[in-house]
Amino acid sequence: MLIQIKPPFPISSSEITPEPVYRDRRRFLARMGLSAFGLACAACGRADPPASQASGRTATAEESRTLSIATRTDRAGGEAVTPMDSVTHYNNFYEYGTGKGDPAANAWRLKTRPWTVRVEGECEAPGTLDIDDLFKRYPLEERIYRHRCVEGWSIVVPWDGFALGPFLQRFKPTSRAKYVAFVSLYDPQQMPQAGNILPWPYREGLRIDEAMHPLSFLSVGMYGKVMPKQDGAPLRLTVPWKYGFKSIKSIVKIEFTERMPPTTWNVVASDEYGFYSNVNPSVDHPRWSQKTERRLGELFRRPTLMFNGYPEVAPLYAGLDLRTYF
Numbered sequence: 492m493l494i495q496i497k498p499p500f501p502i503s504s505s506e507i508t509p510e511p512v513y514r515d516r517r518r519f520l521a522r523m524g525l526s527a528f529g530l531a532c533a534a535c536g537r538a539d540p541p542a543s544q545a546s547g548r549t550a551t552a553e554e555s556r557t558l559s560i561a562t563r564t565d566r567a568g569g570e571a572v573t574p575m576d577s578v579t580h581y582n583n584f585y586e587y588g589t590g591k592g593d594p595a596a597n598a599w600r601l602k603t604r605p606w607t608v609r610v611e612g613e614c615e616a617p618g619t620l621d622i623d624d625l626f627k628r629y630p631l632e633e634r635i636y637r638h639r640c641v642e643g644w645s646i647v648v649p650w651d652g653f654a655l656g657p658f659l660q661r662f663k664p665t666s667r668a669k670y671v672a673f674v675s676l677y678d679p680q681q682m683p684q685a686g687n688i689l690p691w692p693y694r695e696g697l698r699i700d701e702a703m704h705p706l707s708f709l710s711v712g713m714y715g716k717v718m719p720k721q722d723g724a725p726l727r728l729t730v731p732w733k734y735g736f737k738s739i740k741s742i743v744k745i746e747f748t749e750r751m752p753p754t755t756w757n758v759v760a761s762d763e764y765g766f767y768s769n770v771n772p773s774v775d776h777p778r779w780s781q782k783t784e785r786r787l788g789e790l791f792r793r794p795t796l797m798f799n800g801y802p803e804v805a806p807l808y809a810g811l812d813l814r815t816y817f
């Protein structure tokens with residue numbers, strides 16, 4: 492069960508706080524009194540040696556494997572791909588700490604084998620898949636997508652994986668399947684920095700038609716390599732027209748549901764993080780503007796694009812007032 496945590500009081504937008512602090516969701520959680528324990532742990536986490544130096548540990552063959560990719564598509568309009576080193580050292584993966592460098596330092600603890608993904612709920616053919624069978628069964632494609640975090644930073648990444656829709660169809664969702672819920676691994680043994688900063692496990696969800704949209708993608712790698720642990724190995728969601736927190740990492744369970752499933756950031760602060768959370772420059776976050784973003788590696792902010800530059804998803808939301816359905 493999810494622990495329902497409600498902010499005890501609204502945070503005043505007139506608070507005088509420097510902008511980088513103001514945008515920091517870690518400090519927001521601290522103010523809500525959620526993370527005293529978690530922050531202390533994140534601080535000890537930084538004393539850990541980086542992955543490469545961790546007590547003689549070297550990356551296994553599986554962790555550094557090059558993938559064979561059948562097709563490649565640029566879906567970021569020819570924009571420059573962000574250097575892999577930036578994408579793997581500036582992360583949000585709160586199970587490994589709340590600092591941007593914490594996942595790179597700590598996620599070496601994640602055990603990605605054996606790994607299974609349970610698919611269940613409103614479907615005729617539920618099942619448990621082994622990650623290695625998944626690799627064998629699906630020819631991998633590479634898609635270059637923009638990724639835009641709700642905090643206002645963005646990256647352009649070549650993701651390796653396969654379309655989510657055809658994968659989900661194999662489990663024969665019934666007519667009652669209106670939503671798809673996703674759950675991340677939560678194992679305190681492997682994620683000792685997580686503490687109680689969020690209600691675990693991390694959960695996300697999509698409406699079924701969003702999940703079936705051809706842009707929705709399951710990623711098992713990036714830059715032609717097996718997914719780095721800090722980016723959500725061995726399997727993560729990639730939904731490029733939504734704020735980054737929808738793209739849930741290290742998935743262990745997928746469930747077809749009739750009701751809209753609870754999603755982590757929405758449970759923590761429903762007035763700040765909607766279920767839909769489509770990238771929308773004209774709807775500000777209550778504590779900061781969403782009009783612009785900083786691409787990692789660039790000096791100046793650039794305008795944020797409606798649906799993150801994927802206008803083909805607009806028909807999914809015909810009839811919804813996107814100012815209220817955020």
Ligand SMILES: Nc1nc2c(c(=O)[nH]1)N[C@H]1C(S)=C(S)[C@@H](COP(=O)(O)O)O[C@H]1N2
Nearest residue numbers: 582583584585640675693722735736738740
């Ligand atoms: N399980 C889990 N998934 C998660 C998160 C997280 O903290 N835990 N953070 C989200 C956020 S806020 C973003 S922006 C992206 C970051 O992906 P990246 O670190 O690979 O760039 O992962 C998302 N998926």
Ligand SMILES: [Mo]
Nearest residue numbers: 640641735736
């Ligand atoms: Mo994010």
